[in-house]
Amino acid sequence: MVNENPQDLPHPPWPETGQSLTALIDAQREVARLSAREQLFNALLVSVNAVLWAFDWETRRVLYVSPAYERLFGRSAGLLLADVQQWRDSVYPDDLEHAERSLAQVLEKGAVEDREYRIVTADGQVRWLRDKCFLNRLAEPGQPVMVVGIAEDITDRKRLETELQHLATTDALTRSSNRRHFFECASREFQQARQQGSSLAFLLLDIDNFKRINDSYGHQLGDLVLQQLAECGRAALRRADLFGRIGGEEFAAVFPGCTPQMARHVAERLQREIQHLRFNHQGQTFGITVSQGLTLLSADDECLDALYSRADAAMYEAKRQGKNRIICG
Structure with a gap:
């Protein structure tokens, strides 16, 4: 028997070991890639x-x-x-x-x-x-x-979107509802009151002698008068009421679910708030008054225009009777 040195024997190809090493390297590369x-x-x-x-x-x-x-x-x-x-x-x-x-x-x-x-x-x-x-x-x-x-x-x-909505619905000077938005909301309240058979009051008010204020003290002070009146509206009206500027010196309000007595009470409270306003121009102090026309929803009213027309007529009747008063129409 010939004694062979193991080191002299030919090395086996070890294919399985080589494949395992390659697979391991490939797996590591795939993990790194992932x-x-x-x-x-x-x-x-x-x-x-x-x-x-x-x-x-x-x-x-x-x-x-x-x-x-x-x-x-x-x-x-x-x-x-x-x-x-x-x-x-x-x-x-x-x-x-x-x-x-x-x-x-x-x-x-x-x-x-x-x-x-x-x-x-x-x-x-x-x-x-x-x-x-x-x-x-x-x-x-x-x-x-x-x-x-x-x-x-x-x-x-x-x-x-909120800012654009605000710009589209708000009067820039007074921060009240503008005319379009006010009448859209007022029309919805009118329809709801008709459907539910609930009460509704409509109020118009106009600043007395506003042109004289602009001519005497300037438009800048006239703008301040409008802004302060709008603040009075926000303070005097109820939370559910609508209030807006619908013309130069003309404002409107709608009182949903309001009895005649309560509507009159709110209008009088607004009148008092406005009468307490004071403005100063070069040491001269002055106040303002408003004429108001107030009307209530009736069974014959088919649209908001009917209330608007009656309130408008009542407001101008207040002007004819000497201004600074509330007339119900």
């Missing part, structure tokens, strides 16, 4: 002013939330993934029912794209979100029902 892609994906999502999320409907668990969640909500994404109650706690209380109901509608419709609600961030800011939700159509039968969505921060848009 990690890099995930980091790039998250970096891109951080700059997006929206939150991507995925929700398991059956287990009521948040499966994924993008990095923007912590920036918009000011709350920990880890806590949200552990307990969906974190989301419920962040929704503005008045909007919670709508937010949850609209989320449930995704199961019926397959998608809900007009879901808007407010949240309260960790530092107390109120922000508006528009949350588009979709069912995961790629899930195979028997797979958990998953809802995915993208929540966009629309706070700036909502703020702009």
